[in-house]
Amino acid sequence: MEYQNIVWLIPALPLLGFIIISLFGDKLGKTMVGLIGPGVILGAFILVCLLLGGVLGGSLGDGQVFTYFNWIAAGKLNISIAFLIDPLSIWMLMIITGIGFLIHVYSVGYMHDDEAFARFFAYLNLFIFSMLMLVMGSSYVLMFLGWEGVGFCSYGLIGFWYKKQDYNAAAQKAFVMNRIGDLGLLLGILLIFIHLGTLDFQEITAAVKDPSQSSLKYGAGLVTVITLLLFVGASGKSAQIPLYTWLPDAMAGPTPVSALIHAATMVTAGVYMIIRSNALFALAPCTQSIILGVAIATTIISATIAISQKDIKKVLAYSTVSHLGIMFIALGLGSYSSALFHVTTHAFFKALLFLGAGSVIHALHHEQDIRNMGGLRKYLPITFATFLIGILAASGVFPFAGFFSKDEIIGRMVEASPVLAVFGYIITALSALYSFRLLWLVFFGEFRGTEHQRSHLHESPLSMTIPLMVLAVLAVVGGILNFPHALGGHSLLEHFFEEHHIIIKPLAAISFSHSTEYALYAVATAIIVIIAFITYRFYITKKNGPVADGAETGLAKILYNKYYVDEIYAAVVVKPVDWLSVQVHKILELKVVDGIVNLTARGTTEGGKALRLLQSGNVSFYLFVMVIGIIAILFFNSINLK
Numbered sequence: 001m002e003y004q005n006i007v008w009l010i011p012a013l014p015l016l017g018f019i020i021i022s023l024f025g026d027k028l029g030k031t032m033v034g035l036i037g038p039g040v041i042l043g044a045f046i047l048v049c050l051l052l053g054g055v056l057g058g059s060l061g062d063g064q065v066f067t068y069f070n071w072i073a074a075g076k077l078n079i080s081i082a083f084l085i086d087p088l089s090i091w092m093l094m095i096i097t098g099i100g101f102l103i104h105v106y107s108v109g110y111m112h113d114d115e116a117f118a119r120f121f122a123y124l125n126l127f128i129f130s131m132l133m134l135v136m137g138s139s140y141v142l143m144f145l146g147w148e149g150v151g152f153c154s155y156g157l158i159g160f161w162y163k164k165q166d167y168n169a170a171a172q173k174a175f176v177m178n179r180i181g182d183l184g185l186l187l188g189i190l191l192i193f194i195h196l197g198t199l200d201f202q203e204i205t206a207a208v209k210d211p212s213q214s215s216l217k218y219g220a221g222l223v224t225v226i227t228l229l230l231f232v233g234a235s236g237k238s239a240q241i242p243l244y245t246w247l248p249d250a251m252a253g254p255t256p257v258s259a260l261i262h263a264a265t266m267v268t269a270g271v272y273m274i275i276r277s278n279a280l281f282a283l284a285p286c287t288q289s290i291i292l293g294v295a296i297a298t299t300i301i302s303a304t305i306a307i308s309q310k311d312i313k314k315v316l317a318y319s320t321v322s323h324l325g326i327m328f329i330a331l332g333l334g335s336y337s338s339a340l341f342h343v344t345t346h347a348f349f350k351a352l353l354f355l356g357a358g359s360v361i362h363a364l365h366h367e368q369d370i371r372n373m374g375g376l377r378k379y380l381p382i383t384f385a386t387f388l389i390g391i392l393a394a395s396g397v398f399p400f401a402g403f404f405s406k407d408e409i410i411g412r413m414v415e416a417s418p419v420l421a422v423f424g425y426i427i428t429a430l431s432a433l434y435s436f437r438l439l440w441l442v443f444f445g446e447f448r449g450t451e452h453q454r455s456h457l458h459e460s461p462l463s464m465t466i467p468l469m470v471l472a473v474l475a476v477v478g479g480i481l482n483f484p485h486a487l488g489g490h491s492l493l494e495h496f497f498e499e500h501h502i503i504i505k506p507l508a509a510i511s512f513s514h515s516t517e518y519a520l521y522a523v524a525t526a527i528i529v530i531i532a533f534i535t536y537r538f539y540i541t542k543k544n545g546p547v548a549d550g551a552e553t554g555l556a557k558i559l560y561n562k563y564y565v566d567e568i569y570a571a572v573v574v575k576p577v578d579w580l581s582v583q584v585h586k587i588l589e590l591k592v593v594d595g596i597v598n599l600t601a602r603g604t605t606e607g608g609k610a611l612r613l614l615q616s617g618n619v620s621f622y623l624f625v626m627v628i629g630i631i632a633i634l635f636f637n638s639i640n641l642k
Contacts, residue, residue: 003054007066007083010047010093011132013040017125025118034112037121038104041128045097052090055500060085062500065138065202072141076197084138084201087500091340092135092272095347096265100128102467106355107256109463110362114254120160124260127153131265135272140189140199143273147185147237150266151178157261158253170252177246181236185273188229195222201276205504208279218283227280227287234270239321240328241298245566248317255358258313262320263351268343271327275336275502282334282505292332296423299325301563303430307437308559310546311368312357315438319394319431320350326427330409333416336503337494338408341482344493345401348478349393352471356387359460359468360442364453370438371546375447379457382465384443386472393475395435395528396428398521401478406431407524408484411510414520428524432531440539441546448545486517 017040025033054060063086072079083089104124111120130149137143151174159171193199195215196207207213215222234240239247247267251258261267274281274291281287299322306318323346330339361368363380377384393400396407410428413420447454459465482493498506510517538544552560561567 003051003060004066006047006050007085008068010044011129011136013044014125014129014132016040018122018129021118021122021125025122030112030117033118033121034108037125038101038108040125041097041101041104045101048090048093048097051085052094055087055090062086079139079141082138083136086502087497088275088502089135093132095344096128096131096135099263099347099351100260100265102470103256103260103351106464106467109461110256110358111254120254123153123156127157127260134269138201140192144185144189147269148182150269151175151182154261154266157257158250160253160257167252170249173249174246177243178236181233181243184229185233188226188233191226191229205279208283216283219285220283223280223283224286227284228290230273230277231287231291234274238267238270238324240294240325241301244298244302244321245569247321248314251313251317255313255354255361259351259354262317262354263347267320267324271331271339271343274331275340278336279504288332288334291328295325295328295332299329299427300430303427303434304559305562306434308556310370312360312370312438312442313368315434316353316357319434322431323350326406326409330412333412335409335412335507337497338412341493342405342409344481345393345405345478348471348474349390349402352386352390352468352475353394355468355471356383356390359383359464362460363457364449365456367449367453370441372449373442374445377443380459382459382468386468387443388439389472389475391435391439395432396524397528398525399479401475404479404482404484407521408482410524411517411520415510415512425523425527429527429531432528433535436532436535437539440536445540445543486514
């Protein structure tokens, strides 16, 4: 099969959709836009499936680079428009185009009544194009191009309803905090180029294995600095401490945007980048220890915040931050295949939960406060059934997808040290706590909304419920992708990447026996069952629920206010920067820059006033000056002749 012409079409289709909808969307009408927007993503997904067949069939080997033309040539820098197609990029492409297509289909129903329907799908198509460039690029430069494109599109999608100033502020916050992380990534890329003279992924991997590259040996200072800078970039995109606060505020965008950003694409970019750079990170144990510590803190802090939130999307947002922390725990432990496995299952169940939340919001006419919900399982049976599956998968209940990916990482933590084992089970308990709290308050008990809302409750249209059902199936069976040996599986995903040499230094299989592994599964399951029972008793049997705003006390108040991190950032960073900018404006701009410009203008004016005195209108004076000038010319000429 000729793959050269297939590969470039994958990003070209979403880009074409963006161009058509941007230029002609309003003229085409919602029906055509609703066909073109999802259609180009479906086309890209089919092409990715063909590439997957090539990898599985062996015709693509461990990976191939498809080069189309030379883009930048300056000294040692030589960048081509080239795409690296290997198992890692194809796996990510399957997630991006597959989940992306379902979200596009869902958006047709969810956004149907929005006046900016065409603009929304143009943004979505451009977002998918940027994400495809990010994972297909054969070098850090092309990856960075997609990286920045994703950031730009997220700004437009988060602030999509720009008439609300709070939404604009959320978009600006996401943009600025991502730029901070991007600076770290850019510096890391520059260091790689300065030292190795290349930014090509395959050439960098080869350089790492080169004995002459002494500065890239295990634990060397240079590789530690490079990987730390790359981790800063990953922290911005994948919402790790301290750059995580933008992601919950990204809920300002329409719900399909939340599903797209939080589940399948943007937030996993940092995880993908580290996995792609695993040859470097394997040589930097100090960086991996830092990643592990930051990830544990991110997971626990965000999970405790999720417990106290009253907005259905905010609960899921902090859940996303927590699950991203779990992925980074796997990265910190060097278990890259486990991280990618959780990326995959998380895409299934988190997209399902966000789209399910969108179905609830749609039924309640844009109500997002869980205090005004309850008992919705009777009115929204499909949404309830699929949301329940998402909750069970997110909590890690057997046999749903989240159980296998999360418990695999917990197993790695148990194997590493007893302290990490304790943290692992704390994370399990917190995940179950915020997940079942959300389930009970939204779908069980009595309806707490208005009678007007109750009278208009209805299940969402098929364009919204069909993607929910597909994602629910994936959330049930997704664990098959890396089914563990202890349960009779073959860890297919792990072996798939090892066989194709994607992971340069793969971890050995978990060392403890199957009986120990069963015991770990039993402990995790027991924790989840106990948490589910306690939360049901608390929220349903005893009818407790979130209190009114401002009525929180003690720890609940701290958690609801998100540990006051935003307020601390405002006091420590934002206000000093604002004050400094005002002083710079007053002193540097007004007095120095404007002063120099004004002085130049004043000098010109005063000089003109002096020169005009020579133009007196007196003919005798003009003749006198002319004679003096002639004498001066003759004098200087006579000197030159001598």
